[in-house]
Amino acid sequence: MGATREIFWNTGSAAVAAMYLLALVAVGALAHGFRRRRDIWRRGKPLDRTDHPLRRLSRLLADTVSQRKVARVAEGGVPHAIFFWAFLLLFAGTLLVMAQADLLTPFFNFNLLSGDFYRLYSLTLDLAGLLAFVALGVLAARRFVIRPPGLERTPGDATIHLLLLAILVTGFIVEGFRMAATELRDNPGLALWSPVGYLFAELFAGMSDQAQRVAHRALWLAHMLLALGFIAIIPWTKLRHIATTSGNSFFEPDEPKGTLAPVDLDDESAERFGASAVGDLFWKDLFDADACTKCGRCQQRCPAWLTGKPLSPMKVIADIGDVAETASENGLIDAVSRDALWSCTTCGACEEICPASIEHVGKIIEMRRSLVLMAGEFPGDEARRACDAIEINGNPFGLSGASRGDWANGLPVSVADGKSETEILYFTGCYASFDPRNSKVAESFIKICAAAGVSVAVLGKVERCCGEPARKLGNEYLYRMVAESNIAAIRASGARRIVTACPHCFNTLARDYRELGFDLPVEHHSTFIRxxxxxxxxxxxxxxxxxxxxxxxxxxxxxxxxxxxxxxxxxxxxxxxxxxxxxxxxxxxxxxxxxxxxxxxxxxxxxxxxxxxxxxxxxxxxxxxxxxxxxxxxxxxxxxxxxxxxxxxxxxxxxxxxxxxx
CATH class of the missing domain: 3.40.50 (Rossmann fold)
Structure with a gap:
């Protein structure tokens, strides 16, 4: 007997026909479920995330196949990646069986599943099933026994684990009954190429042929129903992340990190700014809620959460999803909570570690914009006073703008006048201009430039706060005002290159000001000194x-x-x-x-x-x-x-x- 096997052995044509019919039902449930999810996503505003499709598709395939974002955290991530790869192999093996039965045999009379290829096929799928079983056990132990903080445990999670376990176990049992009735007697050498199935086959070897066939058929039906049921429930459970997490790799922004959605403050028809309702967010923000795997990594890296503040990036995304699910047009900020929104430092740790490419920070900024621009709310009176001081004096300390350049007295630095050229324009920033401790940093930088023979100019009293703190609090109006003032001053200075020691000024001038037509090169002092x-x-x-x-x-x-x-x-x-x-x-x-x-x-x-x-x-x-x-x-x-x-x-x-x- 050659190295091959009969496809759909012992199942009967009626059972095979029922399988294909139920498969159509499962796919229909899958499609209907995702259509329903699509209707929820469409409650958000339009956003184009389909430009450069080939680059996006390449990123999707690389992220999905490599599981590089998932596996970067060993605890939980590596077993999840192993389970994915193993299940992918099992799914590919199933598709190969279907191709053999429905295409290669009837139309080409060609048996791909034979000889050495079949031996390798059997060994690969057997080991893949074993790896999936072990990885699933590790994941279950972590979720339900070890129970790390932030990793949720719901009845739905237990159901999904049991379903996957049942699919794997029934698959091995079905294989064991088939091998016991065929390969153990007629082709024992071939049976060794399915080592896990071989163990099960040995368990059933003592049963009569009739009993083996009856048990095989019953378990085959059970395995088939479990597998098709799994497909059907994907969009109706958190399993939808199988599609949406991969999709998020396609929909990732191509803009520089930290780019915020622009606000048209000149739009007289706009009834509100920021996001106070689900409809104020973009569709991608709602899609993110479905892409979230609730792994808790963002929460475990959030400095606010780790120091006892009421901010969990994971919960923010879940709260947005819950409001979107109910189609409520109000209550978004109340659902997330003001304390959570004001606790965010926009550090980006949540987005950096997220395996689902979720954009947390932009959503928080949009809700802050609503609080500040529409309701006049701030995290405290001190923040309100600081913003008022920036508007009046150009700095959050409320000090006179005329003294902004006093720190440079006696140093080899000039005030830019648009006539004399210097190698760089040093954008000092508020803290180096007014805080005595940080003024020492500015003095040190000027000494470095002098030692290197670099000529330096500053804006002096015409420089204002870059606007970044106000913008991150949601005060887009104040940010725009000081940004336009700074851009005008820099253009009048005749500067050709800007260096700053403040990363917040650096990001704002180098990235955010680009939206306002500013295009001079900007560098941080760390790379400049290097x-x-x-x-x-x-x-x-x-x-x-x-x-x-x-x-x-x-x-x-x-x-x-x-x-x-x-x-x-x-x-x-x-x-x-x-x-x-x-x-x-x-x-x-x-x-x-x-x-x-x-x-x-x-x-x-x-x-x-x-x-x-x-x-x-x-x-x-x-x-x-x-x-x-x-x-x-x-x-x-x-x-x-x-x-x-x-x-x-x-x-x-x-x-x-x-x-x-x-």
Missing amino acids: RLVGEGRLKLNPAPFSATYHDSCYLARYRDIVEAPRVVVEAAGGRLAEMEWSGSETFCCGAGGGRILAEERMGTPIVDERLRMARKTGASTLIAACPFCLSMFEDGIKRSDAHQSLKAFDLAEVVVRSLENP
């Missing part, structure tokens, strides 16, 4: 010191600037000890998302958790490359009892210290 060192224009005299470097969220996650500041630290003599969360997985200082303007009233201070990580490295120097981070660290260290053992510095200060070494 280039000066690399080109030999800046000569350092390093003295060894122990340090740990804190990645600013708006540098590492939003701009992928991770290596440059570390190269500079090491060139200055720093022996780096990395914190447990660093690089693109950095932990926020707590100042982003406009939170620098608001008091942190709930939970424990986010910066205290980051300082704990810094102290754990044993380093004596904590280096930042952001004025917000530096300010938070200084305040946090002063509150603690460890201020004698840990000192915070900006990258530029460390470089200047190296310049001054003998």
Whole structure:
């Protein structure tokens, strides 16, 4: 007997016909379910996410087949990826059987499932089934026994696990009965190519031929009904993420990270701005709710959640989905809650770790826009006063704009007048202009430029807040006002290139101002200093010191600037000890998302958790490359009892210290 088997052995033509009929019913239920989901998605505003279709399709296939976003977190992610790959092989094997039975045999009289190919086919599917069984067991143990925080456990989850288990087990039992009645007697060598099925076949070998056939047919029907039932319920349960999570790879934004939806403040027909109802969000925002796998990764990385604040990015997405499901035109913000919305630092950790490519931050900003622009609500009176100060004085401190450039007195820096040219325009930012601690950073940067022979100009009193904190709080009107003022001042200055030490200014000028027609190159001081060192224009005299470097969220996650500041630290003599969360997985200082303007009233201070990580490295120097981070660290260290053992510095200060070494 050759290496092959009879397809649909012992099932009968009536059972096969019933299978195909029920398959049509299952596919119909699948299609109807997704049509219903589509109607829910359409409750959101239109948004084009189909440009560059080939690039999007390539990304979808790469993400789906490789499971790279899922498997990047070993705990839970790796077994999920293994289960997916195994189930994909089993599904492909089923399709191959259908192709053999319905196409190759009747039309071409050709048996692909024979010989060595069939042996390899049998072994591959058997091992795939075993891997799927083991991976499913690991996932079930994690969800229902280990029970990590944030991973939900519902009756529906248990039902889905039991359904998948039943499909796998009945598949092996069906295979075992078939092999017991055929291969064990007639072709034992072939049976060894299905090792798991062989074990089951040995269990049933003592049964009579009739009993084996009856049991096989009953289990085959059960297996078929379970598999088709699985297909039918996909859009009606959280299993819909099989399609929507992959779909989200196709619908990912192609804009730079952190790009927010534009607001047409000049539209006189607009009845409201921001999102207070589901219909104010985009269809993609509602699609995200279906793509969410509720794995809890975003929550486990959220600095607000981890420090006792009422923000779970996962719950925000679920709440949006619940409101969309009910077709309610009101109550979106109440469902999510104001405290949750104001707790967000917009650090992007949730989006960075999400295996489903969900966009959390934009939704939160849209709801904040509604609160600020339509209802005049802020996270606190101090944030309202800061925004008022930005509008009147151009800075959140309420200090006179005329003194904005006083920090530069006596330094080799000029005030841009549009006539004389300099190599760079230094956009100082509010903190370096008015906060004495951060003014030292600006002074250090000017000293670096002087040592490298770089001529520098500043805007002086005509510079205003870049507008980023106000925009992240939802105050789009104030952001637009100061942005247009800055753009006009920069154009009048004659600047050709801008450098800033503030990642928030950097992102705003380099990305957000582009929407307003601004097109000058903008660089952060970390990459600028690295280039000066690399080109030999800046000569350092390093003295060894122990340090740990804190990645600013708006540098590492939003701009992928991770290596440059570390190269500079090491060139200055720093022996780096990395914190447990660093690089693109950095932990926020707590100042982003406009939170620098608001008091942190709930939970424990986010910066205290980051300082704990810094102290754990044993380093004596904590280096930042952001004025917000530096300010938070200084305040946090002063509150603690460890201020004698840990000192915070900006990258530029460390470089200047190296310049001054003998």
